[in-house]
Amino acid sequence: MRAVVYKGPFEVAVEQVEDPRIQHPNDVIVRVTSTAICGSDLHMYEGRTAAEPGIVFGHENLGVIEETGDGVTSLSSGDRVVMPFNVACGFCRNCTAGLTGFCLTVNPGFAGGAYGYVAMGPYVGGQAEYVRVPSADFNCLKLPEGTEKETDFVLLADIFPTGYHGNELADVRPGESVAVYGGGPVGLMAAYSAMLRGASKVFVVDRVAERLQKAEEIGAVPINFTEGSAVDQIREQTGGEGTDKGIDAVGYQAQAHGEDREEPATVLNQLVETVRPTGALGVPGLYVPRDPGGPDDQAKQGMLVVAVGRLFEKGLRMGTGQCNVKRYNRQLRDLIIEGRATPSFVVSHELPLDQASTAYEKFDKRIEGYTKVVLHPHA
């Protein structure tokens, strides 16, 4: 079959790879009809990780079941399903507590598994014609038959639940104000989810015009951090107080404000200043234990200079980590089915798999409006 293969820094290619096959009675093989490129894929694409050439990318996968193992009980060939990016067992201590992003058995030595991701286990990615889904009764979410709302449903694999998770980590409640740093797919989904949860005022901070425009279209207040301090701009619009809650949807690739260089702790520190005393921060943006490309020796060891003193002084709470997709995906699916959520506004491009190389390049440069790309392997 054809798949998106990592060749080395800033290079992917669509190549022939081995077809996946059933390896365990609870596996299924899914014929992938939609698979999205993620900001997390860019970390590997840019050569910032230990990802070796040859890895097949793709953890945001939707398709139709082609083949089921003998032990599969709740799924049949022909079912349309979307898979959480987390590969999880369903029976370990963390899975039974709903913390499927931290499954203890699918990737021993590291909490949590995922498809097509460095250090996240042996699960081949789904930017391909087919993908193997382990523990399929647990790791598939059934969708209505047909092809309707495909671009909404594919976002249930990661970014819609992840944006929602940012709100859960920050404990966003009705009537509260929320500052979201990052207007990428995760940030836009975090802002959208904040509104679904009844936030009164939502700010989205970025510098990419198309992304700020999408934020405005969904009713958020766009804040361009190249036009002056984001903290000051948000404070001015919250009576000088700052917001109740804040979400980091940028992670360690944060751009320094006012200068053209990376400054990994920038967003964390800006959030500490943006959120009012006793508020809370949700951090779905990714931070890593090691960043070989980090700007200094400490950053290379994953150690960042964060204003912990201010965090404590203000009595701020902070939640971090991978999204436990399964915790929210059924409910978010039903909002889509009932027409109460339409997350696909974030999708800027739908392309055949063969155009993956260009799509990665443009999404990575954040040019030509590339905000979220969905690939269709059988188009």
Ligand SMILES: NC(=O)c1ccc[n+]([C@@H]2O[C@H](COP(=O)([O-])OP(=O)(O)OC[C@H]3O[C@@H](n4cnc5c(N)ncnc54)[C@H](O)[C@@H]3O)[C@@H](O)[C@H]2O)c1
């Ligand atoms: N926790 C999870 O489970 C999970 C899941 C998916 C993605 N992620 C992470 O979420 C983050 C965002 O993902 P994405 O797909 O939206 O990526 P993205 O790279 O497309 O978006 C990041 C956005 O942040 C903006 N940005 C950069 N520096 C900034 C700053 N200082 N202030 C404000 N905005 C700034 C960029 O212009 C960009 O638009 C990444 O770190 C990704 O790895 C986490």
Ligand SMILES: [Zn+2]
């Ligand atoms: Zn993703």
Ligand SMILES: [Zn+2]
């Ligand atoms: Zn588990």
